[in-house]
Amino acid sequence: MSDRPIIFSAPMVRALLAGRKTQTRRLVRFPGWAAGIFTDPLKIVVETDERGRDPEVICESTGCLAALPLPYTVGDRLYVREAWAPLDALTHGDPGAQALAERGFYRADEGTVEGEIARWRPSIHMPRWASRLTLVVTDVRVERLQDISEADSKAEGVEPICDHGVGNEHLHRIAFEQLWERLHGKGSWLANPWIAAISFSVHRANIDALLREVAA
Known part of the structure; x- marks a missing residue:
């Protein structure tokens, strides 16, 4: 955790x-040998349990096996x-109670006025x-x-x-x-x-x- x-x-x-x-x-990111680093083509197989958990990656050409991170x-x-943008990015106007409480602005919020924010991060x-x-x-x-x-x-x-x-x-x-x-x-x-x-x-x-x- x-x-x-x-x-x-x-x-x-x-x-x-x-x-x-x-x-x-x-x-998912495969181990280097399974991601095609080597020039020889590798036949890669991914196996999991019936719920799709505990994945392992297997190379049938070499027999290499590893847990899939x-x-x-x-x-x-x-x-x-x-x-987002911090409070000091506001060019003019009242930031409002919500922005003051959250200490900034979020671009995803509906109703955000682009012209009031100097620069989004x-x-x-x-x-x-x-x-x-x-x-x-x-x-x-x-x-x-x-x-x-x-x-x-x-x-x-x-x-x-x-x-x-x-x-x-x-x-x-x-x-x-x-x-x-x-x-x-x-x-x-x-x-x-x-x-x-x-x-x-x-x-x-x-x-x-x-x-x-x-x-x-």
């Missing part, structure tokens, strides 16, 4: 705040990093104290990207695409496919990589405030 940061885009932050997002998918584990607390530079969302990991499993179901696609927080009344049953899954391609580039969905499917509970609180509340 550890405390770690995790980055989300503005649409995904809004999905977290709205209670629509309880899952995220992240690429996962980005997060059950019980981890993740503080969300998002684009990228999510990767958000300090721990400025995070307003904490995720507690409840499940991690390994699977192929395209194994995602319609229900899991909905839990990713995407808005369903419009099918113009034709009755498509996979509107969230198609929307997730499009999101993945935007994030990872053309052809990334068809590549069907191994990913870690991470489920979590969402807490609208700074991680340190949450820890103090739990300890009280």
Whole structure:
């Protein structure tokens, strides 16, 4: 169990705040010999238990075997990093009670006036104290990207695409496919990589405030 940061885009932050997002998918990192460092082609197999847990990566060409490291584990607390600005970035006007309480502004918030903020800071530079969302990991499993179901696609927080009344049953899954391609580039969905499917509970609180509340 550890405390770690995790980055989300503005649409995904809004999905977290709205209670629509309880899952995220992240690429898994293979050991060097399995990632294609060597020139000889390797036939790589990933094996898990029936629930997609305890993953191992096996090279059928050499017999090499290793546990597949996962980005997060059950019980981890993740503080969300998002684009933000400190109070002194306000060029004019009243910051408002909420911004004063949170000590800053969040770009994902609806109604934020771009012209009032001198400069937004990228999510990767958000300090721990400025995070307003904490995720507690409840499940991690390994699977192929395209194994995602319609229900899991909905839990990713995407808005369903419009099918113009034709009755498509996979509107969230198609929307997730499009999101993945935007994030990872053309052809990334068809590549069907191994990913870690991470489920979590969402807490609208700074991680340190949450820890103090739990300890009280």
